Amino acid sequence: MTDSNPTAPSKARGKKRLELDPRLAAYRGVWVFVEIERGQVHPVSWELMGEGRKLADVLQVELGAVILGADGARLGEVAAEAFTYGADRAYLVADPVLADYRNQPYTRALTDLVNRHQPEILLLGATTLGRDLAGSVATTLLTGLTADCTELAIDPDNRGLLATRPTFGGSLLCTIQTLNFRPQMATVRPRVMAMPDAQPGRTGQVTQETLDLAEEDILAKVLAFIPDQNQEKAQLAYADIIVAGGRGMGRAENFQVLWDLAGVIGAEVGGSRPVTHAGWISAERQIGQSGKTVRPRLYIAAGISGAVQHRVGMESSDIILAINNDPNAPIFDFATYGIVGDAMQIVPALTEALRSRLAVRRRAG
């Protein structure tokens, strides 16, 4: 494995002039799987729709939205919304077995659609649902799947998808192609692609399909759904302000000062991999290459050294304030502001300062 300069033209080793099997050349169009959970569309689906639109324009093909669920009327509304974000056609499957996400019926519904309509590219959000589904569908179809892409483009030589993703915990980027298999599948994390502007009034075609699967054929039963309580409602990826802690916080109880600070400024709390593994905060609050990607306006990193695998998940933040007692911590190489000091003193002081200034402000207002 060698490192090359990203600005130099790619001297690709794996690249071949692609003579696609005619059977595969029949695959046309770009599809985005629209993720719906309890009636709500995950924003990543529209982020992908914006990206899919660009790919479809380059390829001069249709952009399709795959919309699965139980409630036909709701799926129709989602289709209308998908058109405003750039879809040309919506593929709808409304069936009671698709009420809650379950791997088996969703895998079946999506693979059936792909086999029937043969898109050349299929994009899904790299959410818990999207990753569960993408891995199963790609294995069923025996095709290539590239996870957590940060950039998608079309190879002008062969119409192939160039899927770029971080590797080695974010230390390197690699571009991956699926040469002789279709569809070319890729997942992208929430917040990696920009949210496109909706174009009100834009419309498209609807294709209704059915699913030939009875409830008795499905082994998994959803017994309950426990919605996250406020404490656990980690809308981390879309938070405006995030207060995150690392191993430098010392111990689990010390995270309380981060929660206090977050409470005062309406922030979400996150953490690095070591602290989620230690159980100091819950796993879905992990930020980084093996956790979530975030891009808040303000990111406060307390006791986080800034290893590359954390960095890739948060470096798009507008303002990064880093607090660390090691002046040589790598986080100071990319933070906006740095404080060398003990987070257990600085963070409470910050909370106090904010509390008093916000109170002054409130009295004045």
Next chain:
Amino acid sequence: MHIVVCIKQVPDSAQIRVHPVTNTIMRQGVPAIINPFDLFAIEEALQLKDRYGARVTVLTMGPPQAEVALRKAVAYGADEMVLLTDRAFAGADTLATSYALAQAIRKLGEEEPVDLVLTGKQTIDGDTAQVGPGIARRLDLQLLTYVSAITDLDPGGKTIEVQRRSEGGVQVIRTRLPALVTVLEGGSTIRFATMPNMFRAERQPVQQWNREQAGIDDVGKIGLKGSPTVVSKIFTPRAGNRRAKMIGAEMGSAGEVASAVLDLLGSEHPRFARELGLAAP
């Protein structure tokens, strides 16, 4: 009950640094560890073993030195070790990897049927989370990803009930065995290795399987040949370094530092500060 835990030996990505001048990866001295997410799968298997009694087999694919990871798992309390190692496996992407592991699990099932396959939710080197679903699909196992707790398991009645993380909440699912569960991290504390297990881990032989021994006839399904994806380019990310503006090295109290930070936010990011409610009244 027969539980197979799939693990991977990975370089400790927390210790990988990019050379500041040449922008290349500095791999010297980066230790190989068990993928940290897989430790939770091992722990879950051992807890199930404690509760219901089980034979726990750890399985990995990798170079011969990956047996170190297997021995570590036995030191924690796993019973048996299988190492899939063959040059023919090299260069495998997730599809080819899931095929090889699935074949090995099938083979293990010939001795004693496998009820449960456990693995971490993803690795820290590839981060794809694709191999678990791939194995499940190939063996027609019930797939349960991002599981935070196995709340009920009936080895006789062949049922399992789990809580799994989904967007915005926790799904409680009941299904049939055999199943493949990817275990979420942080749900339990990893136990310490015991002395007797550590001795056993050193002495016990590792079953090394090459391609034929794993029951794989078709070389077109494994390694580079069995991989639909190819890496066409590898490069270092654009170095967007901006050295942080350092605050407060010379200041006395934490309060003064905090004040200075808010002043800076107010002057350099007035719009954000105003929306936050920070601007001076």
